Amino acid sequence: MPPHPDLPEPAHPDVDSMLTRKFGREIANYFSGSPINRFSFLRADHGFISKALVHPSTSFLLFNNLAPLAKDPTALAYAKYEDVQGLIGGNPFEKTEEELIKQYNSTITLPVVLFLGLDERKKEGFEHGDYKGAPYFAVDVTPRGTVEKEATAVIEEMTKRGPQFIEGRMHMTLNAPEAAIYAQARALLDWNARNPFCAGCGQPTLSVHAGTKRVCPPTDFASLPAATQGDATTVEVKPNERAACVTRTGISNLSFPRTDPTVIMAVVSHDMKRFLLGRQKRWPPHWYSTLAGFCEPGESVEEAVRREVWEESGVHVGRVLIHSTQPWPYPANLMIGAIGQAIPDGEKIHLEHDPELEDAKWFDFDEVREGLRAGTSGLGEPAPEGYVEGNLRLPPPTAIANQLLRAVVSGFLESGELSKI
Template sequence: MPNDQTFSPVRPSRDNVYTGSPLDRMAERRSDAEFIAASLASPQAIVAPVWRAQNLFRDQRARFYSTAEALSWESDPHRWLFLGLWDGRPVFAVDLGQHETPKSLLAEDDGDFADIRSIGGLLPAGEASVLAYARGLIHWQGRTRFCGVCGNPCVPASAGHVMHCTGCGIDHFPRSDPAVIMLVIRNDSILMGHASRFPEGMYSTLAGFVEPGESLEEAVRREVYEETGVRVGEVAYHSSQPWPFPSSLMLGFYGEGLTEAIEFRDEELTDARWFTRAMCRDPEAHGFRLPGADSIARRLIEDWLAG
């Protein structure tokens, strides 16, 4: 079918989940030992515990503690990370990953550890952002225990934001890998795919990591063509979303579909189809599911539907 509609960008209707951080990250004070010690001692300070990539929730809200309570669980300063100030209150994360049963540290009604992605869309924006930040930073620390240059052990520094090599002395910093995620539009339909790692029946926007020496627009066109054989013309930016699962920054785009035929050119997808607005408004009736409500993929679809 010919593409008889003019491609136009769709503006974001609201902020994405995990954005809108309330924190002043105070990067310039992270290496100030006196400031960090005073922040830990502050009666206003709050702590977000993280256990093996899971955050603590009670009644679908984040569960925070005072530093006095949390210090009874973990006194190793290397497991404490300073996140910043939230309305003047110091905020820390503490890594409880060394405990086999962290619930034994907590009171019976203190809540449960869970993957934030199962509840992130229900949390207030500030809470979701802070918990995702804590999870991502602790995951990075755990994956940077040894230097990638000389192989010697690394130790945390700068309140958890640097991993310092004890051998060659190089400092390693947290990183986020840029990934494009795009909703390809052709007439009144969108292109979505199903990967083997997805839940059964779920279709989502296409996505992929940006390669060295590549612009974001080039990455959009390359990824779509590699996965489906569909050619993309105009590309328009929508919004971004931190995705620390484990360490990505999702850069959302809409793309103009120039061709319609689908040809699987790699093994990334097990299926891909064009979906009309009517189908996306009632996916259950048409035998498929949309991506999770906390994802930028879902936001791209919803804003297209609304537009």
């Protein structure tokens, strides 16, 4: 089966590669393949960020309670600097991070402004040294705190023009390039929203590094009385020293976004004729998928695959190989797609170890082929046209589970070194 048209192209697909000749074409999964160069090393460049923010070519992706502003379910909508200027306080990057930390006041709400990167395909417009392109930012416009009025005004103005903030647990109908932009922004804005307080001392934190780090400031102007200095007519307000924090005694006073490694695996029988699939109780009838679970500390990907499969289904897996990966911004997973093969005497299904699954079954390859052809849909979506009631239903091509199954039935394990599992 050829790659699905809704998936992004892998990097440099037309360049001859020994690795491609030996191991096959690289798979780029949905939510990856962003057209934006992140330029992570420029996030702390005060001059670059402050100029990029206000440039006429800059686009802002807005989120309200993590719902993105979009033209329709397939395409995002973007704002300009003038649309968000009042909400974000002009140009928050005019001050250096050091100045922002010194002037920190935890009673003032500072909407997260996140630098996503430059679209280098758009050469006209913004330039910074050797770097050219259209800047992209994301802004959290959720009405809260001291900017509730300003945020509400932005939401009303943008939706009055036609675009809407699209609610939903998952957004998997966006075109592939914008799905990747959305995934980057959503994951980082969600992380910022979940970490308003320091894990070391419990005090409020401040977003820095263009939205990709959070700092626990040593001082705070919040709820402070004026301090008289010298002459009674001279009043100087000084910040309070905050309680000691373990983050200020180490190498850096920062916390970083988390990414949770998660294994998801297509398990094949020892005779290479069947797939092991499972289902949860809340899923539609006949809807199955590959097994998945979180990696634990001190555990390799291969060990996590074997443990999760055994815990959930009772099946023992032998050889494991990694197929591809998929960012999954719900909230911060990296899905590590693997293919594993059961050992000869380890194929008996036993669901009583960890009763997470309602059912697990072995399905013949032909059943899975038919499911991939006529039975794929997202959770909560109707079966596609041509589906025969009672047949196997599977996740859509935008899910890595689909790509793992598709790879195996297309012969991924039938040639070269990959067959020796």
